[in-house]
Amino acid sequence: MAGGSAISGLVGARVHRKEDRTILTGAGRYVDDVQERGMLHCHFLRSTVAHARITGIDVEAARGLEGVVRVFTGADMSAITEDLNFAQPIPGLHSPAYPAIAHDVVRYVGEPVALIVAESRYLAEDAAALIEVEYDLLDPVVSTTAGLADGAPQLFEDVPGNVVHADEQLFGDIEAAFAQADHVVTDSLDQHRWACNPMETRGGVATYDRGSGQLTYEASTQTTHTLRFLLAGWIRQPIHQLRVTANNIGGGFGLKFSIYREDVALCAAAKAIGGTVKWIEDRNEHLVAAGAAREEQLTLEAAVKADGTLLGLRVTMLLDAGAYPINPPATVYAGLVRTTLPGPYKLPAYQFSHKIVATNKASYISLRGPWAVETLVRERLMDKIASTCGISPVEVRRRNLITLDDQPTKMVTNVTLECVTAAETFEKMIGMVDLDEVRREQEAARAEGRLLGFGVGTFIEPAPGTQEFWAAVGFPFGAEPLRIRIEIDGKVTAFTPQTPHGQSHETTLSQLIGDELGVGMDDIRIVYGDTDATPFSMLGTGGSRAATMASGAAVYGARELRTRVLDIASHLLEASVDDLEIVDGIVSVKGAPGASVPLGQIAMGCWLAPDQMPEGTNTELEYVASYDGEGGGFSQASHACWVEIDQETGKVEVTRFLVVEDCGRMINPAVVEGQVVGGVAMGLGGMLLEHSAYDAEGQFLSATFMDYLMPSAPEVPEVEIEHLEFESDKVISSRGVGEGGTVLAPAALLNAIDDALAQVGRGRVMATPVTPTRMLELLGVIEKA
Amino acid sequence: MNNGNTTREITLTVNGRKRTVTIEVRRTLADFLREDLGLTATHLGCEHGVCGACTVIVDGATERSCTQLAVQADGREVTTVEGLNGPNGELHPVQEALRDHHSFQCGFCTPGFVMAIHGMVEEKKAGRPSPCSRAEIREELSGNICRCTGYQSIIDGAEAALAAGAGKES
Numbered sequence: 012m013a014g015g016s017a018i019s020g021l022v023g024a025r026v027h028r029k030e031d032r033t034i035l036t037g038a039g040r041y042v043d044d045v046q047e048r049g050m051l052h053c054h055f056l057r058s059t060v061a062h063a064r065i066t067g068i069d070v071e072a073a074r075g076l077e078g079v080v081r082v083f084t085g086a087d088m089s090a091i092t093e094d095l096n097f098a099q100p101i102p103g104l105h106s107p108a109y110p111a112i113a114h115d116v117v118r119y120v121g122e123p124v125a126l127i128v129a130e131s132r133y134l135a136e137d138a139a140a141l142i143e144v145e146y147d148l149l150d151p152v153v154s155t156t157a158g159l160a161d162g163a164p165q166l167f168e169d170v171p172g173n174v175v176h177a178d179e180q181l182f183g184d185i186e187a188a189f190a191q192a193d194h195v196v197t198d199s200l201d202q203h204r205w206a207c208n209p210m211e212t213r214g215g216v217a218t219y220d221r222g223s224g225q226l227t228y229e230a231s232t233q234t235t236h237t238l239r240f241l242l243a244g245w246i247r248q249p250i251h252q253l254r255v256t257a258n259n260i261g262g263g264f265g266l267k268f269s270i271y272r273e274d275v276a277l278c279a280a281a282k283a284i285g286g287t288v289k290w291i292e293d294r295n296e297h298l299v300a301a302g303a304a305r306e307e308q309l310t311l312e313a314a315v316k317a318d319g320t321l322l323g324l325r326v327t328m329l330l331d332a333g334a335y336p337i338n339p340p341a342t343v344y345a346g347l348v349r350t351t352l353p354g355p356y357k358l359p360a361y362q363f364s365h366k367i368v369a370t371n372k373a374s375y376i377s378l379r380g381p382w383a384v385e386t387l388v389r390e391r392l393m394d395k396i397a398s399t400c401g402i403s404p405v406e407v408r409r410r411n412l413i414t415l416d417d418q419p420t421k422m423v424t425n426v427t428l429e430c431v432t433a434a435e436t437f438e439k440m441i442g443m444v445d446l447d448e449v450r451r452e453q454e455a456a457r458a459e460g461r462l463l464g465f466g467v468g469t470f471i472e473p474a475p476g477t478q479e480f481w482a483a484v485g486f487p488f489g490a491e492p493l494r495i496r497i498e499i500d501g502k503v504t505a506f507t508p509q510t511p512h513g514q515s516h517e518t519t520l521s522q523l524i525g526d527e528l529g530v531g532m533d534d535i536r537i538v539y540g541d542t543d544a545t546p547f548s549m550l551g552t553g554g555s556r557a558a559t560m561a562s563g564a565a566v567y568g569a570r571e572l573r574t575r576v577l578d579i580a581s582h583l584l585e586a587s588v589d590d591l592e593i594v595d596g597i598v599s600v601k602g603a604p605g606a607s608v609p610l611g612q613i614a615m616g617c618w619l620a621p622d623q624m625p626e627g628t629n630t631e632l633e634y635v636a637s638y639d640g641e642g643g644g645f646s647q648a649s650h651a652c653w654v655e656i657d658q659e660t661g662k663v664e665v666t667r668f669l670v671v672e673d674c675g676r677m678i679n680p681a682v683v684e685g686q687v688v689g690g691v692a693m694g695l696g697g698m699l700l701e702h703s704a705y706d707a708e709g710q711f712l713s714a715t716f717m718d719y720l721m722p723s724a725p726e727v728p729e730v731e732i733e734h735l736e737f738e739s740d741k742v743i744s745s746r747g748v749g750e751g752g753t754v755l756a757p758a759a760l761l762n763a764i765d766d767a768l769a770q771v772g773r774g775r776v777m778a779t780p781v782t783p784t785r786m787l788e789l790l791g792v793i794e795k796a
Numbered sequence: 797m798n799n800g801n802t803t804r805e806i807t808l809t810v811n812g813r814k815r816t817v818t819i820e821v822r823r824t825l826a827d828f829l830r831e832d833l834g835l836t837a838t839h840l841g842c843e844h845g846v847c848g849a850c851t852v853i854v855d856g857a858t859e860r861s862c863t864q865l866a867v868q869a870d871g872r873e874v875t876t877v878e879g880l881n882g883p884n885g886e887l888h889p890v891q892e893a894l895r896d897h898h899s900f901q902c903g904f905c906t907p908g909f910v911m912a913i914h915g916m917v918e919e920k921k922a923g924r925p926s927p928c929s930r931a932e933i934r935e936e937l938s939g940n941i942c943r944c945t946g947y948q949s950i951i952d953g954a955e956a957a958l959a960a961g962a963g964k965e966s
């Protein structure tokens with residue numbers, strides 16, 4: 012294991028993380044660690060009902076409480092802010108604007124109805140208890156089907172029929188595909204709502220400087236620049252007077268990709284009061300109000316030949332969007348599911364339709380691979396096709412997978428696939444599993460009254476995806492910038508718009524820059540999370556972009572500075588550039604270490620006396636690189652899952668989990684493996700334990716970690732990982748790997764559970780989560796509730 | 797009305813330093829450590845006793861600091877992550893083991909795990925029953941939630957810390 016002082020060959024090594032000293036000693040600056048002089052504390056009073064008209068709010072007693080500085084009702088807040096409006100010019104999209112604090116109608120349990128600013132959080136919560144809100148109850152909509160029903164309560168005047176967006180797209184000759192089919196295989200899945208639940212909740216500290224008029228918002232966000240530019244308009248703050256920063260961030264998983272009404276209210280409050288205000292969401296608020304994900308119902312109909320060859324696929328999706336839109340628009344999720352769903356399979360014809368429905372719940376938000384349901388339903392369908400055609404799950408995939416030999420080729424959704432190795436990861440994985448042994452073990456277990464299951468799955472992941480891919484989805488695929496500077500003493504500072512929150516970018520970007528510039532890890536600093544310092548990007552950290560995009564920007568930036576430095580050194584050392592190398596910050600002639608000049612000496616000359624540097628050389632040692640992704644690309648993996656089901660308690664135990672992944676060239680295998688295991692754990696937890704549940708009145712039922720069950724160490728299996736590391740001929744052949752585990756693990760798990768159920772003659776899982784109760788229903792031990 | 801600011805004087809030792817403070821009775825130990833003493837390594841992930849991010853050592857035993865009041869620590873000795881490092885900021889052997897195994901990602905859960913694992917190592921050093929197998933370590937750490945890592949790398953680090961007996965001093 013290399014330490015931080017290695018000077019070359021950093022890329023590909025399991026170097027120690029630069030982040031670790033900070034986090035292991037607790038020296039980080041997470042947003043709740045911020046304490047400013049005179050700082051005030053905020054608390055939101057939130058709606059206790061799912062759908063109601065606010066007919067009155069009495070805040071007088073709260074205002075009178077000692078230590079309370081200000082109480083903002085919805086009306087107070089709307090007087091100083093614009094409504095949040097995420098609408099985009101997307102045909103057919105109904106994206107209602109809404110206030111930072113509700114003043115008219117509340118549409119989910121947890122919607123903010125007042126903001127209290129006080130000298131302490133304790134006092135702010137005391138004050139909240141003194142506020143009386145009168146609600147005139149309206150009928151709630153708690154499911155997509157209820158929302159679409161005739162005569163359903165309408166959430167918004169400008170969302171007719173509660174349909175936020177509906178669309179249908181056709182690819183290829185779907186009618187012909189079904190006309191030729193030997194079998195039509197149907198399937199469906201009702202996925203439940205579950206949540207990102209980063210261990211650090213949302214929060215921020217906003218400081219308004221009354222002298223300069225500048226507002227600084229220290230946030231827990233995945234995307235500082237987007238937060239800044241949306242916030243500016245909504246709090247009526249000139250954008251050049253608004254700075255957004257982020258330091259340590261305790262996880263995001265997609266949740267912190269949007270801007271929320273609490274951000275707007277908090278910053279507007281700081282401005283109105285003229286000081287520093289802090290809001291830290293507690294876990295209860297987080298579970299209730301921060302939004303959740305994955306609530307989608309899909310139906311599928313596949314036209315297949317007798318040998319299992321896919322001919323065509325019809326898919327419909329209903330997506331429960333909750334009440335209020337956030338960023339990105341819901342059409343992006345639908346576009347992602349639609350475009351990705353055919354996966355690494357040959358599919359000649361495809362029809363996809365979706366309806367996105369508004370309901371009285373917290374917002375539907377991104378969660379680690381927000382398109383994941385496409386892989387879940389496709390991989391389950393492949394197993395069902397296999398059983399219909401009397402072939403094995405392995406064989407059905409072999410007959411349909413696109414191999415490297417088939418490429419380049421186009422997906423039916425018009426996305427070019429190149430260097431995609433899903434089939435190769437699958438073969439490698441199958442080669443590692445003795446399938447006959449798996450079946451023998453299952454039989455032996457059944458003879459003892461035990462029930463084992465085995466399932467597989469494979470997929471591709473747009474990490475980062477391609478121009479074509481994102482065009483098909485309807486989302487921009489921008490280039491990634493990075494500013495890099497060789498400091499006056501030869502040390503290196505790089506400024507990235509990435510906002511890492513666990514992905515180890517300080518380490519991986521330093522590895523890349525270190526190798527390019529011949530400087531050690533400790534001599535490089537990565538600056539992130541400051542809109543005053545970092546170049547603009549809409550995206551920040553999300554969508555598994557960094558491994559390709561930020562890496563590319565770092566490599567191109569470092570190479571440009573290397574070229575400049577070597578050009579100068581070649582004059583100073585009277586040697587050809589080709590004969591020079593930089594090792595540990597010293598430029599020297601290869602094979603003649605005596606002929607050398609320290610990088611720091613060149614830098615000193617460039618910064619202090621550029622006119623004395625060799626003529627015709629470029630002495631600018633700061634450069635903004637931009638990387639376009641060279642067309643981008645995909646990650647891929649195959650998973651295999653072994654389960655044992657306790658037929659008395661209904662508990663599903665994952666007894667073994669195998670991942671064969673290919674994210675191209677690994678910058679740091681330890682970082683890759685951490686992302687894979689963490690992703691798998693989240694996917695399994697989501698399927699077996701976690702549920703953001705509502706009752707028929709729209710009351711939220713999972714408001715603590717006693718109700719919302721997070722996977723803890725004993726519930727998570729040891730994950731075995733094999734890497735393929737297929738390298739394309741591109742300069743950057745590293746691909747993202749942060750989301751894939753969460754996307755694919757649920758599919759392998761449900762296939763394993765279905766395999767077990769089939770052995771005892773029971774039907775498949777049709778709805779998640781697969782809690783012990785649901786498992787007992789599936790096993791026929793208890794009646795369906 | 798009574799706005800909850802009944803106060804009491806307490807004396808306790810935090811990271812080896814004795815302090816006498818007058819504090820609101822309702823203030824949690826976690827808030828006292830974080831806000832009043834500025835010891836922000838102790839994190840709050842749930843404030844209802846489930847996630848373990850706020851784990852500290854009180855009189856030699858690992859405890860949640862979010863579900864107890866500061867006044868309950870009167871006369872006791874509290875150690876937080878800030879109390880583990882050497883005089884020149886050297887990593888504690890437990891921290892080194894966790895670093896060597898790339899145990900963590902975002903770091904929010906981390907101080908809680910560091911203290912929980914430190915507690916396990918101390919138990920072992922004191923000759924009390926302590927976990928041996930990976931499965932036992934997983935059980936032992938089931939009161940700490942990490943959303944990022946899937947635990948495997950944490951178990952790797954904990955296993956190494958336990959195997960090494962993780963140093964002499966605590």
Ligand code: FES
Nearest residue numbers: 841843847848862
């Ligand atoms: S914050 Fe104390 S257990 Fe979660």
Ligand code: FES
Nearest residue numbers: 901902905942944
């Ligand atoms: S490292 Fe992020 S919660 Fe554990």
